[in-house]
Amino acid sequence: MKTMRLGLGAATIGLFLCLRTGLAKAQGVGPTIRNQLQTLNDHGLNQALNQLVAGPHPVQLPSVGQVVNDLIQRKNPFDPNALLQALERAALGDFNQMARVLGILFILAVLAALLERLAETSDIPEVVRIARWVVLSAFITVGLRSFTSAVHLVHHMVSSLVGLMESMIPTVIVLMAGSGALTSAGIFHPLMLATINLTAVLTKNWVLPAMMLATVVELVSHWLPRFSLNSLAALFRQIGLTLLGGLMTVFLGVMAVEGAAASVADGVLLRSSKFVMGSFVPVIGKAVSDAMEAVLGSSMLLKNAVSLVGALAIIVLVVFPLLKLMVMMFLYRVAAAATEPLAVEGMVKSLNAMATAIGWLVAIAGAVALMFFLIVTVVLSASNGAVP
Amino acid sequence: MWAMVGGWVRTLIVIVLIGNLVDIVMPKGDLRRYAGLVVGLVILAVMIRPLSSAVGYVNRDHPVSAFSWVSRGPSLTGAIASEERHQAEAMVQTVPGVRACAIRSLSGSSVRVLVNVAPRTSRKLVRTMAQQAVSLTMGRGVRVAQLQMLSAKTS
Missing domain, CATH: 3.30.300.30 (ANL, C-terminal domain)
Structure with missing residues (x-):
C-alpha cells in the first residue's frame, strides 16, 4: 500500500516532467535530453569546476553539455593526453623547485661533514660540536619549511575537494530525483553532506596537525640526540593514522549499506509507478508511461554526465598535489642516499624521516581523495538501479 | 585542543634543547651523569603534567559518578x-x-x-x-x- 502511494507520487513527478519537456514519446533520447539540458542550470557548476581546477597548470574540463553531446555521438568526452602533458610540465616544474631546496641541503651537509672532520682533530671538540649542531639546525629548519608547505598543500587540496563536492551535490540530487530515484535522493543528500564535512573537518583539524607535530618532534629528536622524543612522535603519528583509518572504515560501511538499500527501494518504487501509470490511467496511460520512461532515462544520462564531470574534476584536482608530494619524497630519498657517505650523525636520519613523513601525507591525501571519489561513484551506481 | 598540545610540545622541545646544551657544555665526569639524570627527570615531569593535572581536576572538582555525564534532565x-x-x-x-x-x-x-x-x-x-x-x-x-x-x- 505504501509502495503504491509512493508509486503514484513518482508517477505524478514523471507526468510533470513529461509535460515540462513536451511529450517525448517516439522522439528518441536525443531531443529530450537537449530539452532537459537547456532547462538544467549547470552554469554555476561548470564555473565552480573550472575555478577549482585552474591552477598553475590548467586542464580544460568538458562542460556537462559537452559530455552529454559526446556520449550521444559515442565520442570520448575527455582527452587524457592533455592531462598527461600538463602532468609532465607540472612534474618538471616541481623538480626544478625542489632541486633548489636540495642544493641548500647539500651545501649544509658538506659544511657539517667538514666540521665533523675538524672536531675529530681539534683540541677543543666542544666548540666545533656546537658549530656542527648549528649547521644541523639550519638544515632542519629548511626541511621543516618544505614539510610545512607540503602540509598546506594537502590542507588546500581537501578544502577545494569539499568546495567541488558542495557545488556538485545539488545538481546531482535534482537529476537523481528527476530520474525517479527518490529514495536515493532523500538518503544521499544528508549522507553526502555529512560525510564530506566530517571527512574534511577530521582531516584538516585532527589528522594533519597530528602528523605535523609527529614530524616536528621526530626531526627535533634527530637534531638533539641526547634526550630524544622519538616515542612521542610515534604517539602523535599513531593518533593521526588511527583517526584516518577509523574514518575510512566507518565511511566505507555506511556508503555500502546505504547504497544497496536506496537502490533496491528505488527500483521497486519506479517499477510500481510505471505499472500504475500503464494499467490504471485509461487510453493515454501506456503512451504517458513510455514517455515517462524516456524522460527518466534521459535524466539519468544527464546525472551520469554530471557525475562523470565531477569524477574527472576530482582526479584533476588531486593528481597535481599528489605528484608534487611524490617528487618531494623521491628527492628526499635521493638526498639521504647521497649524503650517507659523508657520515654526518643525524642528517641521513632526518632526511629519511622527512621522506617518510611526506609519504604519510601522500597516504592521507590519497585516502581523502579516494573517499570523495567513492562518494561520487557509489551515488552514481546506486541510483542507476532505479531505471530498468 | 591542538593549541594546548602544541604549547606542551614546545615546552618539551625547549627543555630537551637546554638539556642537550648542558650535556655539551658539561665537563666529563660524575657531575655530567647526574646532570643527565636531572634533565631526564625534568622532561618526565613536564611530559606527565597534563595527565596529572587532568587526574587532579577529576578528583578535586568533579568526583566521578556512574553515568554523571549521561543524565541531563529529570531522573x-x-x-x-x-x-x-x-x-x-x-x-x-x-x-x-x-x-x-x-x-x-x-x-x-x-x-x-x-x-x-x-x-x-x-x-x-x-x-x-x-x-x-x-x-x-x-x-x-x-x-x-x-x-x-x-x-x-x-x-
Whole structure:
C-alpha cells in the first residue's frame, strides 16, 4: 500500500516532467535530453569546476553539455593526453623547485661533514660540536619549511575537494530525483553532506596537525640526540593514522549499506509507478508511461554526465598535489642516499624521516581523495538501479 | 585542543634543547651523569603534567559518578511520576463535562486536581473519577486532597 502511494507520487513527478519537456514519446533520447539540458542550470557548476581546477597548470574540463553531446555521438568526452602533458610540465616544474631546496641541503651537509672532520682533530671538540649542531639546525629548519608547505598543500587540496563536492551535490540530487530515484535522493543528500564535512573537518583539524607535530618532534629528536622524543612522535603519528583509518572504515560501511538499500527501494518504487501509470490511467496511460520512461532515462544520462564531470574534476584536482608530494619524497630519498657517505650523525636520519613523513601525507591525501571519489561513484551506481 | 598540545610540545622541545646544551657544555665526569639524570627527570615531569593535572581536576572538582555525564534532565523516577500524572489527567478528561485537567503533586502522597468544567457538572462525579484515576495510575495510597473546579467560559 505504501509502495503504491509512493508509486503514484513518482508517477505524478514523471507526468510533470513529461509535460515540462513536451511529450517525448517516439522522439528518441536525443531531443529530450537537449530539452532537459537547456532547462538544467549547470552554469554555476561548470564555473565552480573550472575555478577549482585552474591552477598553475590548467586542464580544460568538458562542460556537462559537452559530455552529454559526446556520449550521444559515442565520442570520448575527455582527452587524457592533455592531462598527461600538463602532468609532465607540472612534474618538471616541481623538480626544478625542489632541486633548489636540495642544493641548500647539500651545501649544509658538506659544511657539517667538514666540521665533523675538524672536531675529530681539534683540541677543543666542544666548540666545533656546537658549530656542527648549528649547521644541523639550519638544515632542519629548511626541511621543516618544505614539510610545512607540503602540509598546506594537502590542507588546500581537501578544502577545494569539499568546495567541488558542495557545488556538485545539488545538481546531482535534482537529476537523481528527476530520474525517479527518490529514495536515493532523500538518503544521499544528508549522507553526502555529512560525510564530506566530517571527512574534511577530521582531516584538516585532527589528522594533519597530528602528523605535523609527529614530524616536528621526530626531526627535533634527530637534531638533539641526547634526550630524544622519538616515542612521542610515534604517539602523535599513531593518533593521526588511527583517526584516518577509523574514518575510512566507518565511511566505507555506511556508503555500502546505504547504497544497496536506496537502490533496491528505488527500483521497486519506479517499477510500481510505471505499472500504475500503464494499467490504471485509461487510453493515454501506456503512451504517458513510455514517455515517462524516456524522460527518466534521459535524466539519468544527464546525472551520469554530471557525475562523470565531477569524477574527472576530482582526479584533476588531486593528481597535481599528489605528484608534487611524490617528487618531494623521491628527492628526499635521493638526498639521504647521497649524503650517507659523508657520515654526518643525524642528517641521513632526518632526511629519511622527512621522506617518510611526506609519504604519510601522500597516504592521507590519497585516502581523502579516494573517499570523495567513492562518494561520487557509489551515488552514481546506486541510483542507476532505479531505471530498468 | 591542538593549541594546548602544541604549547606542551614546545615546552618539551625547549627543555630537551637546554638539556642537550648542558650535556655539551658539561665537563666529563660524575657531575655530567647526574646532570643527565636531572634533565631526564625534568622532561618526565613536564611530559606527565597534563595527565596529572587532568587526574587532579577529576578528583578535586568533579568526583566521578556512574553515568554523571549521561543524565541531563529529570531522573527516571521523575519521568515516571510525570508520566503517571499525565495519564491520570487524561483519564479525568474522559469524564463528560470536563474540558481540561491539571494534577499537581502536594507534599506527602496527596495531589491537587484542577479541572475546567462545563456549567452544571457534578462535583461529586468529578471527585470520584479523579480519585479513581489517581489511585489507579499513581498508586493506591495517593488521594485527592484538593479539588478546584472552574467553569470559565472558554470560547
